[in-house]
Amino acid sequence: MFALKKLSPTITDMIRFDHSHVLVTFHQYTADARPKVKKALAETICDALEIHATLEEELFYPAMRGIDNDEPVLLKSVPEHNEMRRLISELRATPATEVRHAQLLQQLMRDVIHHVADEETVLLPHAERLLGKDRLSELGVAMTKRRLELVGPKAGKIAMETAVGFSGSTAALVLGVVGTAAAALLLSKRAARPA
Ligand SMILES: [Fe+2]
Numbered sequence: 001m002f003a004l005k006k007l008s009p010t011i012t013d014m015i016r017f018d019h020s021h022v023l024v025t026f027h028q029y030t031a032d033a034r035p036k037v038k039k040a041l042a043e044t045i046c047d048a049l050e051i052h053a054t055l056e057e058e059l060f061y062p063a064m065r066g067i068d069n070d071e072p073v074l075l076k077s078v079p080e081h082n083e084m085r086r087l088i089s090e091l092r093a094t095p096a097t098e099v100r101h102a103q104l105l106q107q108l109m110r111d112v113i114h115h116v117a118d119e120e121t122v123l124l125p126h127a128e129r130l131l132g133k134d135r136l137s138e139l140g141v142a143m144t145k146r147r148l149e150l151v152g153p154k155a156g157k158i159a160m161e162t163a164v165g166f167s168g169s170t171a172a173l174v175l176g177v178v179g180t181a182a183a184a185l186l187l188s189k190r191a192a193r194p195a
């Protein structure tokens, strides 16, 4: 457990990464994309947001309530997740061939961008100031564990949507290269570290 905790990214870094992933996916949803691609991108966003919201509600927000209970951003976070869930179900019920599909996704993303801005400029810095690195890494371990449980039943669907949504996109290429470079850097740092 100790070794895992030491290697684990903090919960705050994981939250930031989830936010970036949703934004990068949204950037692929262009007016000229095929309906099949639009549908896959919207599904990728919906699945990612649902899993992310559950993880925050089960792990991050309870930890924040212990240190920052009256913070207004924290108080409105769950109602905002619930409004997001309402929009997600409306979006899922709308065919990607309709203009309404793009409008609903844009409305969802407007809300998400505001919510994410509040988290990244208020809650995450508070957590990093008040919780301490060890606790943040411990929560990171718990988040990874719970994420595997939540993703498990949907893993095939999520992989398929990602493949369709990002087919032929330069972002996928860039993310792939950046991801590989980051992994190589991490491994070389680990290898260089004295045992
Ligand atoms: Fe949130």
Ligand SMILES: [Fe+2]
Pocket (backbone or CB within 6 Å): 015, 019, 052, 056, 116, 119
């Ligand atoms: Fe978030």
